[in-house]
């Protein structure tokens with residue numbers, strides 16, 4: 001099957017719905033005990049999580065790329081931002097907030113394509129580095145990042161922070 005990667009239209013309701021859906025689904029994977037909660041409770045927890053660190057996707061520093069089939073079925077997304085230096089990251093950097101592919105389309109190399117698109121974006125932004133946070137037990141994602149040349153910069157509790165110079 002052929003796919004395209006395009007920029008998310010921030011004022012398009014269908015794109016925004018997919019953006020919200022993938023953020024929520026990725027958030028759920030970060031909870032150790034998500035099965036304990038009802039869907040409604042999970043939505044409440046997610047809302048709280050978003051309120052604790054509010055981000056305005058409409059700011060120009062945020063870019064989102066959607067991967068879809070030629071007939072318009074959305075199957076994956078990457079959200080990346082141009083971020084100020086923070087903590088162990090001393091330079092302006094490209095920061096990945098979310099990477100997600102829908103379960104039916106996993107293990108086909110599609111997340112890898114989205115990561116490569118994000119790296120191109122970082123270079124276009126004149127950024128020298130791209131980095132992200134992942135939980136230490138997210139083996140699939142960590143395998144992917146390591147196979148793309150990302151290096152573990154620091155660990156903190158259950159968190160891993162990876163960086164790649166581009």
Ligand SMILES: CC(C)(COP(=O)(O)OP(=O)(O)OC[C@H]1O[C@@H](n2cnc3c(N)ncnc32)[C@H](O)[C@@H]1OP(=O)(O)O)[C@@H](O)C(=O)NCCC(=O)NCCS
Pocket residue numbers: 025026029099100101102105106107108109110111112113132133134135138139140141143144147
């Ligand atoms: C992590 C995630 C994005 C991977 O998506 P994907 O489309 O399956 O990834 P790809 O097919 O591009 O896989 C690339 C690499 O990931 C690893 N990988 C992916 N799925 C795997 C699996 N089921 N078992 C083992 N390794 C796996 C492999 O290293 C693979 O490389 P290879 O095929 O060359 O060996 C997807 O599982 C997902 O959306 N998970 C939920 C959200 C999430 O955890 N996002 C990351 C948060 S930091």
